Amino acid sequence: MVPDKSARVLDYEARLKAFMDTHIYPNEAEFFREAEELGPFAVYPMFDRLKPKAREAGLWNLFLPDSDKGAGLSNVEYGYLCEIMGRSFLAPEVFNCNAPDTGNMEVIERYGTEADKERWLKPLLNGEIRSCFAMTEPAVASSDATNIQAEIKRDGDHYVINAHKWYTTGASNPKTKICIFMGKTDPGNPDRHKQQSMILVPMDTPGITVTRSLPVFGYYGVPDRASEVLFDNVRVPAENLLLGEGRGFEIAQGRLGPGRIHHCMRTIGMAERLLETMIDRSLQRVAFGKPVADQGVTRERIAEARIMIDQCRLLTLHAAHKMDTVGNKEARAEIAMIKIAAPNMACQIADWAIQACGGGGTGNDFGTALAYAGLRTLRLADGPDEVHRDQLARMEIKKRKGLNHPGWEPHVTARGRNPGL
Known part of the structure; x- marks a missing residue:
């Protein structure tokens, strides 16, 4: 049973639809032209023009549940609004509700330190910077995430990261300043699900190279900017580890x-x-x-x-x-x-x-x-x-x-065994 739409959701729906009609649909062609002409390593002016309008309209950070930083909507309430935003590839980022930033913001809010929140969460919530999420690797089948080979090794007050990642969403965007990185801190742990950890990696750290943007059926940069990224002896402060080793x-x-x-x-x-x-x-x-x-x-x-x-x-x-x-x-x-x-x-x-x-x-x-x-x-x-x-x-x-009663059982008739159906 799904509850009826609240008055708050109905109000947001009306405002979102009006904004889509006025600002999103009419600008889609220009957005795609910018993406095609400027390429996946550029900032698209469209977002700088439209994001302030969305924020002024109160249609900003709607994804954050139970938070004073967003609209405080439930998953059901946000679901109705997310459907409207999903009608255009331009819309989610305009409303600061796009992947991977939404997931990354939720992670930093839940597991980051107060310093992390001030340095990374605050500008992400303000739409001033972007983020990326590095998990998938070309050398292994990442559908089984325990296959991840990325190394996160402790070295005094730092962790040293070595990895070859790809389909790292958002990595080629010049506004992407922080990466949530998943790799192994304890590859020998007999529990394969406790080998991995997640760590915050500033994108300007020496040793990070975004080698190329990866096309999706020939389309570059719209909307996710998937990229291949090399991490070569990247040193990150130990306090950047999220939640603790083995909690990835x-x-x-x-x-x-x-x-x-x-x-x-x-x-x-x-x-x-x-x-x-x-x-x-x-x-x-x-x-x-x-x-x-x-x-x-x-x-x-x-x-x-x-x-x-x-x-x-x-x-x-x-x-x-x-x-x-x-x-x-x-x-x-x-x-x-x-x-x-x-x-x-x-x-x-x-x-x-x-x-x-x-x-x-x-x-x-x-x-x-x-x-x-x-x-x-x-x-x-x-x-x-x-x-x-x-x-x-x-x-x-x-x-x-776990059920105690039997299901359908074959039974024998005069003509022999019959499955009954």
Whole structure:
């Protein structure tokens, strides 16, 4: 059961939609032009123009739950708003609600020292700097995070870091000043989940090299600026370690739960926009004597898209409600389900929208190709589909094993064994 929208949420929704209509949608083409012409290692002027407007409108740091630094919304309340912001790749950063900054801010708020909060959290909350998160590595299958080979070795009052990371979101942005880095402080620990730690690494520390920006289906810098980063004998003060040695997985689970909700709600918003594009374009195009919207296959896809979006929205809000009421740990199954369902749903609708737009759907005129590229990454980000399916299946099997009553049993009839169904 998901609670009804509060008056506060309805007010935020109206203000967000008005801001999107006035400032986001009309500026998208310019934003994508800036990204293409300036490249992934530049600051895009669009954000400097729009962020002050969002802050003045009171639409700033909406993601922070139970905090005097943000709106103090629950996961469910923020979910409704995140869907609206997710309709545009430009919007989340304008509202200071973009990945990986949201997760990094939550980590620093929970586990950072007062000095960390003053140095890093405060300017992140103000939108003055950006951050990145270094976890994935090219040499290992990072879907199993215990494979991480990055070294974090104690040396007196410092830790020395050596690693080759990639798909480090945000690393090529000149405004990125701090990195949350995950690596091994105790590789010999028999408990593989206590080998890793997380540490704050200032990006101007000697030994850090952002070697290249990594394209996503040929798109650079929009919206995540994934990058390859080398860490060569990077020395960081020991007090920069978060929570303590061997606590990296613990931090990661606390960080990724809300982040997955955010990704899924944004995905639903983008799916809604893709459905609108599919309908609008199919009404405009005529094939074989009638609008494409009157072709049976198109109508079937429109109907299926509406069902799929609403199913995912309800499932995501249910997961958010469970996180709010019983905590992230108890909502693990629901979080896994939405992380599987939402990106797959949106990728399918993006594909249908591309078909409805014809050849133009594979280019940039309708935003469908970029949408597909961005959505497809979410089947890998924060854990691939296969990992979430495996975890979900394990939970279901464990739950079934815990029951005392038997299930369906085969029985023998005069004609032999019959499964009964």
